[in-house]
Amino acid sequence: MNPVPRAAQDQENLNPDRSAGVALSAAQRSNLSPLTAWGYAWWRARSLGLLGARGFTLEREAALFRALCRPAPGQHWLDVGTSAGFYAGVLARSGAQVTAADLSPAMLRVAAAREPHPSIRWTQLNVEASDLPSTSFDGITVGATLNETRDPARLLLELSRLVRPGGQVWLMYLPRTAGPLQALLSRPSLGGLTFPDPAWVARQLPGCGRTDGLSVGAVRFERFERSGGR
Numbered sequence: 001m002n003p004v005p006r007a008a009q010d011q012e013n014l015n016p017d018r019s020a021g022v023a024l025s026a027a028q029r030s031n032l033s034p035l036t037a038w039g040y041a042w043w044r045a046r047s048l049g050l051l052g053a054r055g056f057t058l059e060r061e062a063a064l065f066r067a068l069c070r071p072a073p074g075q076h077w078l079d080v081g082t083s084a085g086f087y088a089g090v091l092a093r094s095g096a097q098v099t100a101a102d103l104s105p106a107m108l109r110v111a112a113a114r115e116p117h118p119s120i121r122w123t124q125l126n127v128e129a130s131d132l133p134s135t136s137f138d139g140i141t142v143g144a145t146l147n148e149t150r151d152p153a154r155l156l157l158e159l160s161r162l163v164r165p166g167g168q169v170w171l172m173y174l175p176r177t178a179g180p181l182q183a184l185l186s187r188p189s190l191g192g193l194t195f196p197d198p199a200w201v202a203r204q205l206p207g208c209g210r211t212d213g214l215s216v217g218a219v220r221f222e223r224f225e226r227s228g229g230r
């Protein structure tokens, strides 16, 4: 059940085209291009610095994630919108089994070449409607995919279905500032991005409670835990 009415969600997310029947947002379509996939890792290594988190390298992001989520051997994680495979690689090197999902075959090709780890299963999938079995993951990582997916409420609801009781969801995203640049990038023709409010995000994960939340520059990191674990 989604606790927020659709009209209110659309207003809160700034993106006016969410219910217009478009299959993918412009941002999602741009990620299908081999050129975007080719350049993505270069951009990812610099993006947090450009977003106000100077000195916050990928190594520091990985260390923050490992410290708060403690991925471990024997666990099964889902990396949602893996792109060049950053979180999938961190997880595999921690000993976890990883399902690394992305809409874009071009991204998956680049990721598999960058992170050729036998514990990673690269999967082309729209995680908004995944058909994966319920409660099948010990943990889920979502690095910025929340900003790009067409219907973030649907994606978050799916995550709460997929994570097991006691399991965790790690989110990295750009939260809403209501500035003019975000309003522009939210327009369907200019990306159809979503910049969600952290309180709104928490409401879309039924059964999950936020245990950690911190802002680094313009970027927000949050860890949720699903209730019911031992």
Ligand SMILES: C[S@@+](CC[C@H](N)C(=O)[O-])C[C@H]1O[C@@H](n2cnc3c(N)ncnc32)[C@H](O)[C@@H]1O
Residues within 6 Å of the ligand: 028, 031, 032, 044, 080, 081, 082, 083, 084, 085, 086, 087, 101, 102, 103, 104, 107, 125, 126, 127, 128, 142, 143, 144, 145, 148, 149, 150, 155
């Ligand atoms: C901002 S990038 C993700 C970056 C990556 N998670 C990281 O931390 O480096 C967004 C990626 O999510 C993928 N994507 C967007 N919506 C998706 C969806 N609904 N299901 C699966 N992948 C999606 C895009 O193809 C793109 O590769």
